[in-house]
Amino acid sequence: MLHGGRTVTMTFKITVLGTGSARPTIERHHSAHALNVHEQFYLIDCGEGTQTRLIECGINPLKLNAAFITHLHGDHVYGLLPLISSMGLMGRRTPFHVYAPSPMDEVMKNHYKYFDTNLPFEVVYHEIDTTKHTMVYENSVMEVWSIPLRHRLPTSGYLFREKTPALNVRKEAIEKYKLGIAQITAAKRGEDIFDADGQLLARNEELTYMPYSPRSYAYCSDTLYSARAAGLVKGVNILYHEATFGEDNKAMAKDTGHSTALQAAKAAVKAKADKLLIGHFSSRYKDVSVLVEEAQAIFPATEAAEELHTYEIPANRTLQ
Amino acid sequence: MLHGGRTVTMTFKITVLGTGSARPTIERHHSAHALNVHEQFYLIDCGEGTQTRLIECGINPLKLNAAFITHLHGDHVYGLLPLISSMGLMGRRTPFHVYAPSPMDEVMKNHYKYFDTNLPFEVVYHEIDTTKHTMVYENSVMEVWSIPLRHRLPTSGYLFREKTPALNVRKEAIEKYKLGIAQITAAKRGEDIFDADGQLLARNEELTYMPYSPRSYAYCSDTLYSARAAGLVKGVNILYHEATFGEDNKAMAKDTGHSTALQAAKAAVKAKADKLLIGHFSSRYKDVSVLVEEAQAIFPATEAAEELHTYEIPANRTLQ
Numbered sequence: 001m002l003h004g005g006r007t008v009t010m011t012f013k014i015t016v017l018g019t020g021s022a023r024p025t026i027e028r029h030h031s032a033h034a035l036n037v038h039e040q041f042y043l044i045d046c047g048e049g050t051q052t053r054l055i056e057c058g059i060n061p062l063k064l065n066a067a068f069i070t071h072l073h074g075d076h077v078y079g080l081l082p083l084i085s086s087m088g089l090m091g092r093r094t095p096f097h098v099y100a101p102s103p104m105d106e107v108m109k110n111h112y113k114y115f116d117t118n119l120p121f122e123v124v125y126h127e128i129d130t131t132k133h134t135m136v137y138e139n140s141v142m143e144v145w146s147i148p149l150r151h152r153l154p155t156s157g158y159l160f161r162e163k164t165p166a167l168n169v170r171k172e173a174i175e176k177y178k179l180g181i182a183q184i185t186a187a188k189r190g191e192d193i194f195d196a197d198g199q200l201l202a203r204n205e206e207l208t209y210m211p212y213s214p215r216s217y218a219y220c221s222d223t224l225y226s227a228r229a230a231g232l233v234k235g236v237n238i239l240y241h242e243a244t245f246g247e248d249n250k251a252m253a254k255d256t257g258h259s260t261a262l263q264a265a266k267a268a269v270k271a272k273a274d275k276l277l278i279g280h281f282s283s284r285y286k287d288v289s290v291l292v293e294e295a296q297a298i299f300p301a302t303e304a305a306e307e308l309h310t311y312e313i314p315a316n317r318t319l320q
Numbered sequence: 321m322l323h324g325g326r327t328v329t330m331t332f333k334i335t336v337l338g339t340g341s342a343r344p345t346i347e348r349h350h351s352a353h354a355l356n357v358h359e360q361f362y363l364i365d366c367g368e369g370t371q372t373r374l375i376e377c378g379i380n381p382l383k384l385n386a387a388f389i390t391h392l393h394g395d396h397v398y399g400l401l402p403l404i405s406s407m408g409l410m411g412r413r414t415p416f417h418v419y420a421p422s423p424m425d426e427v428m429k430n431h432y433k434y435f436d437t438n439l440p441f442e443v444v445y446h447e448i449d450t451t452k453h454t455m456v457y458e459n460s461v462m463e464v465w466s467i468p469l470r471h472r473l474p475t476s477g478y479l480f481r482e483k484t485p486a487l488n489v490r491k492e493a494i495e496k497y498k499l500g501i502a503q504i505t506a507a508k509r510g511e512d513i514f515d516a517d518g519q520l521l522a523r524n525e526e527l528t529y530m531p532y533s534p535r536s537y538a539y540c541s542d543t544l545y546s547a548r549a550a551g552l553v554k555g556v557n558i559l560y561h562e563a564t565f566g567e568d569n570k571a572m573a574k575d576t577g578h579s580t581a582l583q584a585a586k587a588a589v590k591a592k593a594d595k596l597l598i599g600h601f602s603s604r605y606k607d608v609s610v611l612v613e614e615a616q617a618i619f620p621a622t623e624a625a626e627e628l629h630t631y632e633i634p635a636n637r638t639l640q
Contacts, residue, residue: 055345115393
């Protein structure tokens with residue numbers, strides 16, 4: 001899309017890098033998702049070997065701005081320090097931001113006593129309060145919010161939400177009403193346009209359109225079913241929710257702080273999500289279709305997250 | 321082979337799990353070799369993702385007795401703590417031994433403050449003095465010796481050497497000379513056999529054979545060319561020697577504490593090795609045949625180590 005003379009891509013897509021739980025298999029790797037919002041890249045969780053999978057799906061690690069870590073279990077974080085190490089070897093100079101619950105700061109401090117002591121870029125740590133739903137990151141087009149989850153240790157999910165974009169003024173309207181710069185600016189602000197006599201020339205709805213409706217993605221793993229978390233991501237386009245087990249292992253799910261596929265679906269129903277992606281599958285499920293079917297019984301728009309698959313949320317132009 | 325009523329396998333083989341250097345690529349993973357000596361399993365170095373590659377080549381991590389770590393650069397060790405973590409999840413109960421230079425003990429202590437705090441088995445650390453050539457491990461069939469290497473930080477290679485096996489007594493000789501148990505035992509000790517009158521019945525060479533000639537494998541990575549190290553592995557069957565660069569990048573090899581392929585070959589010549597395997601290739605060499613050819617110019621029995629390939633040293637029965 002051409003916008004103000006430069007190409008603006010309004011990408012919003014998620015690439016799933018790992019769908020396994022604690023015990024890796026040949027088919028399933030540890031947790032990590034890569035998020036591309038308007039060609040800015042973010043990592044969510046970073047299990048062992050994530051850097052290799054980034055290469056496999058063509059995402060240059062140097063493009064990553066930040067990593068959002070949910071909790072300090074190895075299968076969600078063991079790939080982070082190796083990835084940072086490789087970015088150093090690749091000559092990264094720009095700071096890299098790590099959002100994670102405490103004591104990730106101590107883990108990193110200890111690590112850098114022994115490894116990568118001359119990293120050529122800054123790693124900036126941002127502590128996540130896992131008890132609060134707050135905005136933890138913001139840029140011109142997106143906000144990231146923490147989502148308190150219920151796991152065996154402090155855990156935060158993340159909600160990635162596009163901001164409401166500025167209104168665009170229709171070319172036809174500019175020509176039809178011969179709008180001047182002041183009027184165009186007013187229309188962009190959402191105002192109606194009046195002529196010199198103060199008569200209404202056109203209502204804002206006729207003059208402008210929203211280039212896209214804000215999209216959102218929520219990552220909820222690892223967690224027991226949480227009505228609060230589901231409520232916090234109301235209306236989300238894609239909800240990624242862990243479904244480590246099925247109802248056949250409901251007691252084990254509860255004991256280990258995980259959800260069943262049915263509980264993931266319950267969260268999607270409560271959140272009124274457009275789509276549910278389930279993942280973080282226990283290695284006991286060679287075929288996860290049983291989990292998908294379990295979830296689909298109450299939330300039909302459920303899919304099993306597939307490794308190296310990209311899920312795009314298209315810019316919705318229906319308002320134009 | 322049947323021996324004393326039970327099956328004894330005299331396997332001696334090396335499976336290469338990673339052939340890359342610091343920067344991983346899709347084709348090349350970080351350093352790790354798995355060694356199988358008489359169905360006892362050992363790991364040499366453990367770069368990120370080693371546990372996945374063990375699964376890929378059918379080696380159950382629970383079978384590993386020990387890991388021998390050369391030095392504390394991430395590409396040789398970042399996979400170790402995740403592997404140990406997974407062994408815990410798999411229900412390991414037997415101790416696991418880690419041989420590594422200091423401060424690996426501190427690295428582990430710090431790690432276990434935050435992760436895997438309830439590991440169900442003991443991890444036993446053995447500090448390697450990287451300045452000394454000493455026996456660091458021994459069991460009934462094998463010894464492991466440290467090899468001082470020359471890298472940017474304290475680094476030790478490892479020499480895995482089968483012990484000289486007990487002599488077997490030939491069935492034909494037992495029948496021919498009607499040997500009693502005392503005579504068989506004496507023959508096994510390497511003695512000649514005499515009759516009741518003290519007359520020589522048979523020389524030991526006629527009565528016995530060595531079931532195999534002791535085999536050996538040396539792992540030298542990362543290192544500059546070291547005449548001392550080459551001398552310490554004299555007569556080795558397979559020498560694995562790093563060849564991060566070719567002579568085209570000789571200065572860079574020197575600056576970074578690495579060898580060229582020619583220098584690896586020089587070490588194999590000095591060691592009078594049967595075979596040289598080169599690896600730890602810089603990602604700049606998409607095709608490593610240039611490195612193999614460079615080495616073959618002075619040491620023809622050179623091969624590029626291939627990932628997930630197993631190199632077996634057969635039991636040599638020529639003495640039978």
